[in-house]
Amino acid sequence: xxxRVTVDKAKPGQILAEELARHDGVLLAKRGSEVTExxxxxxxRQNIETLVIEEEERRTKEExxxxxxxxxxxxxxxxxxxxxxxxPMALKKTLAFMSGQERDKSLAVLELxxxxxxxxxxxxxxxxxxxxxxxxxxxxxxxxxxxxxGAQGPKGPAGPREAPDGDKxxxxxxxxx
Amino acid sequence: MADPTMVQDRMQAKKEVRRIKNLxxxxxxxxxxxxxxxxxxxxVNDVGxxxxxxxxxxxxxxxxxxxxxxxMSRKISSISQALVIxxxxxxxxxxxTSSVFDMIQKSMAGLWEHSIGCAAASGVIASYLGRDDAExxxxxxxxHDLGKVVLALNLPEEMKLVRDKVERENLYFYEAxxxxxxxxxxxxGEWLAEHWNLPESLAEPMRLHHKPEKAVLKPExxxxxxxxxxxxxxxxxxxxxxxxxxxxxxxxxxxxxxxxTDFLPILELLEPKLNSLKDxxxxx
Ligand SMILES: [Fe+2]
Ligand SMILES: [Fe+2]
Numbered sequence: 001x002x003x004r005v006t007v008d009k010a011k012p013g014q015i016l017a018e019e020l021a022r023h024d025g026v027l028l029a030k031r032g033s034e035v036t037e038x039x040x041x042x043x044x045r046q047n048i049e050t051l052v053i054e055e056e057e058r059r060t061k062e063e064x065x066x067x068x069x070x071x072x073x074x075x076x077x078x079x080x081x082x083x084x085x086x087x088p089m090a091l092k093k094t095l096a097f098m099s100g101q102e103r104d105k106s107l108a109v110l111e112l113x114x115x116x117x118x119x120x121x122x123x124x125x126x127x128x129x130x131x132x133x134x135x136x137x138x139x140x141x142x143x144x145x146x147x148x149x150g151a152q153g154p155k156g157p158a159g160p161r162e163a164p165d166g167d168k169x170x171x172x173x174x175x176x177x
Numbered sequence: 178m179a180d181p182t183m184v185q186d187r188m189q190a191k192k193e194v195r196r197i198k199n200l201x202x203x204x205x206x207x208x209x210x211x212x213x214x215x216x217x218x219x220x221v222n223d224v225g226x227x228x229x230x231x232x233x234x235x236x237x238x239x240x241x242x243x244x245x246x247x248x249m250s251r252k253i254s255s256i257s258q259a260l261v262i263x264x265x266x267x268x269x270x271x272x273x274t275s276s277v278f279d280m281i282q283k284s285m286a287g288l289w290e291h292s293i294g295c296a297a298a299s300g301v302i303a304s305y306l307g308r309d310d311a312e313x314x315x316x317x318x319x320x321h322d323l324g325k326v327v328l329a330l331n332l333p334e335e336m337k338l339v340r341d342k343v344e345r346e347n348l349y350f351y352e353a354x355x356x357x358x359x360x361x362x363x364x365x366g367e368w369l370a371e372h373w374n375l376p377e378s379l380a381e382p383m384r385l386h387h388k389p390e391k392a393v394l395k396p397e398x399x400x401x402x403x404x405x406x407x408x409x410x411x412x413x414x415x416x417x418x419x420x421x422x423x424x425x426x427x428x429x430x431x432x433x434x435x436x437x438t439d440f441l442p443i444l445e446l447l448e449p450k451l452n453s454l455k456d457x458x459x460x461x
Binding site: 004018 | 411
C-alpha cells in the first residue's frame with residue numbers, strides 16, 4: 001500500500017512508492033529508494049510538497065490473516081457464476097495467490113493447470129501446499145447460496161467451456177518473476 | 178420475463194438518448210476541438226489554447242495526464258505539452274472524460290472508480306503486450322461504460338429497476354438491462370458515440386466490450402477493454418453496477434494471445450497504479 005504524504009510528514013527511512021521528479025521533469029529519486037534527510041531538504045528547496053511512500057505495515061498477523069480469508073470469501077462470491085471456466089479460474093487463483101502472498105510469502109503457491117506450468121513460488125522448502133488455502137468457510141459469504149438463475153441468461157455468452165488455449169501439451173516454463 | 182409495460186421501444190430509447198444534448202458542456206468543447214482540427218492551418222498551440230481557456234477543465238486533464246495512468250517521468254505542465262507527448266486523440270479523450278466527470282460521479286457510486294480502474298488495466302495489458310498505442314487503448318477503457326451514465330441520468334427510473342434486478346437475481350448489469358429494457362448500456366454507448374462524433378475506434382469498445390468477438394475495426398482494443406473490465410471487477414476496484422465476474426470471451430483471449438500465467442505479471446503491474454489512482458477519485 002502506498003500513500004501520499006506532505007514533505008513535513010515524511011520521515012527518513014521510508015520507501016518511495018513513486019519516483020520523484022522536479023517540476024521541470026528532472027528525476028530526483030527512483031521508486032523504491034529510501035527517503036533521506038538530504039532528499040527532504042532538496043524537496044523543500046524545489047518546492048515539491050508531497051511524495052508517495054510505502055505505507056508501513058501496521059496490521060497484525062491476525063489482521064492480515066483475517067483479511068486474507070475475507071479476500072478469499074469475496075473471490076468465491078464474485079466468481080460464483082464462472083466457476084469451472086478455465087480463464088476466469090486462473091484469474092481467481094492468481095488473485096488468491098497475491099492475497100496469500102501478503103499474509104506469508106513462503107506459504108503462497110500459485111498453481112495453474114499443467115499447460116500453464118509452474119508458478120511454484122518462492123517457497124524454499126515449506127512444502128507450500130497449505131498455501132492453496134481451500135477457503136475454509138468462505139462459502140457462506142456473499143453469494144446468498146444462489147447461483148443466479150443460470151437459465152435466464154438471455155444471450156450472454158454461455159461461457160468459454162473449452163479452454164481457448166486448449167491443447168494440453170505445451171509445458172510452458174511459466175515466465176513468472 | 179420482463180413486464181411488458183417496462184419494455185421500451187428502441188426508437189423511443191434512441192430519442193431518449195438524444196436528450197444527452199441538453200446535458201453539460203460535454204459535446205461543446207469536444208465538438209469545438211474536432212471542428213478546429215479539421216482546419217489544416219490549425220496548430221497544436223491552437224488546440225492547446227482552446228482547451229486551456231477552460232481552466233478547471235485543463236487542470237483536470239493535466240491531473241490525469243500526470244497520474245499513474247501514463248507513468249510519465251517528466252511532469253506535463255501544459256495542455257500543449259500534453260498534446261505533443263500523449264497525442265491529440267488521447268488528450269481529446271481526457272478532455273471528454275474530464276468534462277463528463279461530474280456526470281459519471283453523479284450517475285452511480287463507484288462508476289468513476291470502475292472506469293479509471295478499467296482504463297488503468299487496459300493500459301497495463303496493452304503495454305504488457307508490447308503495443309505502442311497503450312495510451313489510446315486506455316482512453317477506450319475510460320469511456321467503455323459511458324452508456325451507464327446516460328441511462329442513470331436520462332432514465333433514472335429504468336436505472337433503478339435494473340439495479341434492483343441485478344441485486345435481487347445476481348445478474349450482470351447488461352443482462353438485467355436486456356431483460357427489462359431490451360437494450361443495454363453498450364448500445365446506448367454506441368448511440369452516444371455516434372451523437373458525439375467519437376472516432377469509431379472508441380465507439381467500438383463502447384459498443385462491444387461485452388461481446389468483443391464481434392469487433393472488426395480494432396478487435397484488439399475491444400478485447401483488451403473486455404479483459405480489463407473482467408479484471409477490474411475481480412479486483413473489486415470501484416463498482417460498475419454489478420459485482421459478479423463475467424466470462425472471458427475465448428475469442429478475445431485468443432486475439433490477444435494471452436496465457437493464464439500472464440495474469441500474475443499483469444496484476445503486479447496494475448496494483449501500484451490502482452493504489453496511486455486513488456488520488457484521482459476526487460478529480461475536482
Ligand atoms: Fe459494460
Ligand atoms: Fe465495465
